[in-house]
Amino acid sequence: MTTVDHIAGHTWHGRKGAIENAFRYGVDYVLLNAETPVNAPRLFGRNRAGLASLWDSDHGGAPGNGKGAAWVRDVLNAHGLPAPATIDLLAQPRILGHVFNPVSFWICRDAQGAVPVIIAEVTNTYGDRHSYLCHRDDLAPIGPTDRLKAQKVFHVSPFQRIEGSYEFRFDIRVDRIGIWIDFTGGNGGVIATLVGTRKSLTVPGLLKACLRRPFGSRRVLALIHWQALKLWWNGATFRARPEPPTKDISR
Template sequence: MRALRPATRPDLPALYDCVVTHTRTTPLRSSFRHRTHLWLVDVDHLPRLPCLLRPLAGFHARDHFTATARSIRAGVDGYLAGQGVDLRGGRVVMLAHARVLGHVFNPLTLFWCHDRRGALVCVIAEVHNTYGQRHCYLLRPDADGTAEVVKDFYVSPFFPVDGGYRMRLPLPAQELNVMVQLRRGGLRPFTATVRGRHRPATAWNLIRSSLRHPWSTAAVSAAIRRRGIVLWLRRLPVYPRPVDRTHEGRT
């Protein structure tokens, strides 16, 4: 079947069938795995789906950054301008869930930001929590794709807002291999990994992924909430969410 849109490179847009793993080591040991699929797209050349497939994948500016930009690209540039970064039109590659059947939830969206020559300038890690809030971290990965940043956003009710993250964020190619690890006081209490394999973004591959992972974004949101209930029933301490409206956004 034909690709959903001619891409600026042969590998984009792309689909990744993924396994997401969450592992906790303290104060109790717990882990779970969830299967889903993610998109890797050039934000200047978003997929154009046939009419009948559009409910299965939508990409909207309101799902990212301030939710008020005219496009995802404008949202990226606006955020970077506030950080003193100007890509001067360089390429931005986004890894994310698309909006499916009107619903989207992206625990982590990644933007690899390049200059005009194609050199990586930075990575934006946009984090969403289940309370309708979002927050961005500006990262400068090293040659191995690894970066560290102080945690300053409430995500899980089972961790306070302290410590920092170590992230491994190589730009996906045939393989997707992303890792986010929370570090607190010399401990590594939580690690999340996302591993997947590249598939061309054809209509057939989208249909197949949608059948394998029906209503994938709602399933991700439900899985996180179910896991939270399990941890609460196991009497894992809960940290109240700080009142902070600066992170609010429409989801």
């Protein structure tokens, strides 16, 4: 059995371009081995109901129809990448049955525990999903100074263009998580970060998170729409949702 880690961290977003906007919010993620039974507090459910829970159906494929870590193994095999020894999932959990993850991460480790591949699983507020396969060209372990690039092909914010590129940076430690995503498109873009300490999930920690940030992902959705309203009010260009890409993963 594996333990569940709790990342009580914060996310920061800063908009690039003529219309500036930035915000910083607290956020709670969990990290666990996605292929083994978990040893977790009773209030946390793994593929079962709980105050907080993490379900395979929410990840690894279309939202609500995910296949969990089996999807990750299929993706790596289809792209000619080595099969991982273990697969960890870093995601916001359901709170009282509701979930929305703007981005989750599949962390693929080799037999030595190093991380040669990470899949960033991006979901927009329209219910569409696309994932980005992140790795070095030589498949060496991803280090905190590596900057991994991917072409953006998926509509996320109606106030950002699709055309452009991402730069991902990951610092995955035993005691801390740091993730930076830098999107540049034309003269604009956005920088998004996720940083937090990594501790074992406990009942007091879970209850404190629910009191400090009640409603879980419902709060996340409300804050997203609040920031969108501010951008619209300040004159940012609104872009209608295009059809999502036909492929569910890209590099």
